[in-house]
Amino acid sequence: MTEPEVLTSIQNGVGRITLNRPRALNALNRGMCEIMTEALLAWRDDNDVRSVLIDHAGERGFCAGGDIRMIAESGAGDAVEAKAFFLVEYRLNDLMVRYPKPIVAVMDGIVMGGGVGISDPAPVRVVTERTLYAMPETGIGLFPDVGGGWFLPRMPGQTGIWLALTGARIKAADCLPLEVGTHFIPADQIEAFKLALIETDEAPQAVADRFARDPGASPLDPHREAVDRCFVSDTVEEIFSALEGEGSSWAEAQLAMLKTKSPQSLKVSLRQMRAGAEMATFGEVMAMEYALGGRVVQTHDFQEGVRSVIVDKDNAPHWGPSTLAGVTDAMLDAFFAPLPAAEAWTPLD
Secondary structure: OOOOOEEEEEEOOEEEEEEOOHHHOOOEOHHHHHHHHHHHHHHHOOOOOOEEEEEEOOOOEEEOOEOHHHHHHHHOOOOHHHHHHHHHHHHHHHHHHOOOOOEEEEEOOEEEOHHHHOOOOOOEEEEOOOOEEEOOHHHHOOOOOOOHHHHHHHOOOOHHHHHHHHOOOEOHHHHOOOOOOOEEOOHHHHHHHHHHHHHOOOOHHHHHHHHOEOOOOOOOHHHHHHHHHHOOOOOHHHHHHHHHHHOOHHHHHHHHHHOOOOHHHHHHHHHHHHHHHHOOOHHHHHHHHHHHHHHHOOOHHHHHHHHHHHHOOOOOOOOOOOOHHHOOHHHHHHHHOOOOOOOOOOOOO
16 A cells, blocks of 8 residues: 555644655645645634644655646646646645644755745744755746745845746755745754644744754855845846846856746746736735746746756756747737636635
8 A cells, every 4th residue: 555645634733734755855746735725624614723734754855846747748738737736736825825723834855846835825934954945947947836926026135036037045044034934943853843833732933933943144145235236127138237247256156047047937937026026915926827837838948948857857958939038028928918717717715
């Protein structure tokens, strides 16, 4: 008998959701999202459940993203299966954002893509020295979805835009000042922390406060002003120009990284960030990202990005268009056009 890919239980008033697909770094598929949604809906009005804990099996990854191979295979055809996955996943993300009970996410290990979508909504977000957080979608021809259009532009300054475009990977000491995490707890204290959550009646915030430690100095901190200067523009071309004019080795490294990304994804992601910043609700962002997702997965760049990074692993994608100038406003307008009402994303009740 194979174990379920998500384990759910109620332990002394704590609804516990454990991602249980460690060999795949707990990457999400549609079935996993459905199990999580079912549990959260069941516990929402259950007076015997006072809070929710989301953790994971294995030491390498909280959740490395979504089922990219399935999405790419679906996108190569009619994208029906990919859209069905996005519908369920984004409804889960939205349910978590609106959830009436405290959620604790233990973000130990790799936290990327879909893993961000199921941790960012949690009021208590615990990182450890093993946490590696990133939204690397521009490197595979996609965009930072699962609510990235809501969370990233609301990070301090332009740090979320920097993360969205470069796909930069950050660790615990940057996660706290960038508000990715709320508490740093050493990995060897995580089991004791989870036991305290379950065995005591303390509020999750108070338990996390008790276990929290200082993660150390932020490696990004010396570059924060440069981030805000260089990533403030509404066009990718101007961001490139600002980095070129900065004259530092850090700026040169950011520019070099950006030049490896899909030009289409860079422009889509920046427009997504700026649009999401102006939206009043998380649900509006989900509707935008659902329309975007169904279209972008059918593009050359997504198919090529997945081939290069995940299938062949040659890390030599041939983007098309190959330049920023080749990605026109008309192309972007088509990506961002609202869906017909009958096809649009809708939240759960």
